[in-house]
Amino acid sequence: TSPKIPGKVTRIGQNAFNNCKKLTSVIFEPSITGAKLTIGKGAFQKSGLTYLDIPERVAVVEQDAFANCLSLASVTVESSTTPLTIGSPNTAVSGDHPFYDSNNITTLILNRELAKAHANVPMALFKNHSRLANVQLSEQVKSIYDEMFYNTGIQTITIPGSVTLIEENAFSACENLTTVTFEPNSSNTPLTIDVQSKYINYTPFYDSNNITTLNINRELVAIDEYMPMALFMNHSRLANINIGAQMKTIHR
Numbered sequence: 542t543s544p545k546i547p548g549k550v551t552r553i554g555q556n557a558f559n560n561c562k563k564l565t566s567v568i569f570e571p572s573i574t575g576a577k578l579t580i581g582k583g584a585f586q587k588s589g590l591t592y593l594d595i596p597e598r599v600a601v602v603e604q605d606a607f608a609n610c611l612s613l614a615s616v617t618v619e620s621s622t623t624p625l626t627i628g629s630p631n632t633a634v635s636g637d638h639p640f641y642d643s644n645n646i647t648t649l650i651l652n653r654e655l656a657k658a659h660a661n662v663p664m665a666l667f668k669n670h671s672r673l674a675n676v677q678l679s680e681q682v683k684s685i686y687d688e689m690f691y692n693t694g695i696q697t698i699t700i701p702g703s704v705t706l707i708e709e710n711a712f713s714a715c716e717n718l719t720t721v722t723f724e725p726n727s728s729n730t731p732l733t734i735d736v737q738s739k740y741i742n743y744t745p746f747y748d749s750n751n752i753t754t755l756n757i758n759r760e761l762v763a764i765d766e767y768m769p770m771a772l773f774m775n776h777s778r779l780a781n782i783n784i785g786a787q788m789k790t791i792h793r
Contacts, residue, residue, distance in 0.1 A: 758785025
């Protein structure tokens with residue numbers, strides 16, 4: 542079953558398609574008027590979705606919207622000039638994110654900047670999704686938030702030049718991660734690493750200890766210049782480092 546959401550619809554309510562096991566896909570029809578769509582809390586929770594394409598007209602995806610979708614393998618977020626807000630504006634719940642416990646997702650194609658509904662709550666969008674191996678980030682992505690890919694199955698990651706912020710524990714505990722590439726920025730804008738804690742276990746790649754190759758063609762800066770960046774401290778398997786022309790500083 543593949544329901545069509547008409548373009549005039551502006552909100553899919555809480556638990557609207559909850560536990561619809563025969564719902565394998567959903568089609569979001571375009572809006573003639575440009576109306577934006579909010580996908581409410583638990584809207585497709587425990588459904589039979591196998592793949593998901595989030596179009597430009599979706600403006601907000603609330604907590605648990607696609608939680609416990611055990612057949613969901615692929616997620617694509619289409620490009621837009623405005624960010625996609627993650628979370629419920631009226632409810633701040635740490636760890637209760639839209640894809641909670643949809644642990645069979647293997648592929649994410651992210652073609653859009655994301656925004657937090659609550660600045661003080663970790664996004665943790667795909668935290669503990671151990672089967673998530675293929676992540677593609679486009680040039681529209683500007684921020685990689687705290688715990689966003691914590692303990693995932695990512696094998697290689699390319700950080701586009703458009704990214705200007707990576708927050709704490711973004712790629713921590715990724716045991717399969719072997720190659721990290723930082724692409725250059727077209728305007729030579731530095732990439733800010735959110736290191737505000739004195740503890741190394743908050744750095745973006747903490748405990749991703751199987752990284753062997755680092756390709757870095759970007760200047761990095763820390764939010765707190767007095768804190769050690771320690772970005773790859775104790776990564777004993779990191780043997781191949783390629784430094785490009787944009788990198789000016791090797792931090793402590």
